[in-house]
Amino acid sequence: MTNMLMGTAGAGHSARAVRTRRTLLQVLSGWQLYAMALPTMALLFVFSYWPMFGAILAFKKYKVKDGILGSAWMNPLLRNFQALNSADARQAIRNTLSLNFMFIAAGTVFALALALMFNEVRHKAYKKVTQSLSFLPYFISTVVIGIFASGMLNYENGSINGMLAALGREKIGFFMEARYWPLILLIVTIWKGAGYSSVVYLATIAGVDSELYEAAKIDGASRWGEMWHISLPMLRPTVIVLTLLAIGRVMNADFGLFYNVTQDMPTLYSTTDVIDTHVYRLLRKRGDIGISTAVGLFQSSISFILVLISNYAARKIDDSAALF
């Protein structure tokens, strides 16, 4: 029958019927594939797409008994967003951006330097051991990192205060003084992530044609020269792309890090409160669903735009490195 239909030249309608039929057959023969995708699609629907829809709560006055759809609209509609103008929210946004930019800049420089140095270590065992240790922190939960920080920084028996006391200096109440925390959080971030990032950079260096190095050596280049004129330029696209992708996420902070390492101390909020912890507090402490959703929606909308822009830019530089 298919043959017959296809033989009827010029019958647009029948040709479409055949196409539809073929599509239908393709879909049917792939039914197992669709079935295999179904569990994950359902999970993503429930835990990603449904919350996206649920974000309309930012424009509503949520009542548990009325649910998301049934709750009344806010009047005026954008009233919940006025909370973005509060001192707390502005502080959280400022902290998120400034800390993240600092993490990106210092973190990249440090990881890059570390990778170049690892690359210069010729002793195999020494390199293996030091490198393994360098990304050990990546395996640790932020709760444990919080306990590490407390063991070093707390007033009564922290190791740093112990040393200060031994030197006859005054102890520092780290958990009472906000001004130390940008630096502390930077150190923790580098401690946790530098080893990880350096592996990515090392992989890039490993991909560099070794003939380049051979040629440089014949030309009498020093190790330093090799590093400066070959490794570093070769790393440039990777660095730019990773930095761009990080900038795409500059509105998002690692909630676990900020929540657990600072022990959620209100004394430190002025430098450590970020959007994620701010939203969490609005939700759990103040229980304000509408406002916390609004602040979160503001964050994820800006984030969405930034991700699109940074990914577009990353693709311009290296087609294979972009996220999508």
Place this chain on the structure above:
Amino acid sequence: MTGASPKISAVPGKAGAKRRPSAGSFLIHLFVGAFALACLYPFALVIAGSFTTKAYSTLHGFTLWPGVGGLTLAAYQSLFVNMTFIVNGYKVTLFTTIFGTALSLFTNSMMGFTLSRKQLKGRRAINFYVLFTMLFSGGMVPWYIICIRYLGWMVDTVWALIIPMLAGPWNIFLFRNYFTSVPDALYESARIDGAGDFRIYSGIYIRVSAPVLATVTLFTALGFWNDWWLGLMLIKDHTELYPLQMLLRNIISNLQFLQTMEASPQVQALMASIPSDSVRMALVIVTTGPILLLYPFAQRYFVKGIMVGAVKG
């Protein structure tokens, strides 16, 4: 892509062409070593701290070696007295880690397989459906409201610690990319032999995917083992369902609770002799120990994971 073991050294076989060790090279070795030690230091401090007496730590703070006089097993004894809640936490975490990882691998790899079949109608749409969840999120609050208000059956059960973490777009794309690199001939010939897609996936593709399976297993298991977020958000009244990391977060209140509950003089004396930080540190050792023990074996998959991590949607 994942088959070959990753080469970290950029310039292979330089042993023959030895250069004179310079001051710069010495400094580099020194710095790299110092960073490695800095990465290790908190671990060492916590191990030492878990054995430190209250008297010593109040006087000198925690140190790497409190001296023989400053050593005590009291923190571990107090954990031993409170065994039940640790054993409970271990049971919960082991269950979520093992069962959650297995389930997550199963569902995500199936999804990855579907996305790797180029002839599939609607493949691009499904791909976008997965990708979009990485780009935009409704935020923590609607997620929480939906879990609490609409998925109430899940709250305060062990499923709350597993189900929300199952779908992982990143892992899906890792699987998809790996499956795409498998020669199509394998699929076609099995198809001709009359095998269905699921048979081909479970009988062929999964069997040739050891490298990507190892990497995803490592990261997924680590995610479950280290998770406290779901416990914090979705375990409200049934605190016996707290995973280990949640116990660790709440240890202080837990210990105070136990102190008042089991006010045997023996326990009271024990509690007085150790800093509560030491008990937390002992619990860190008990809960993080498995990771540290497995680390030497797991870390090479970790490196591989980063290498294949350059994922595209």
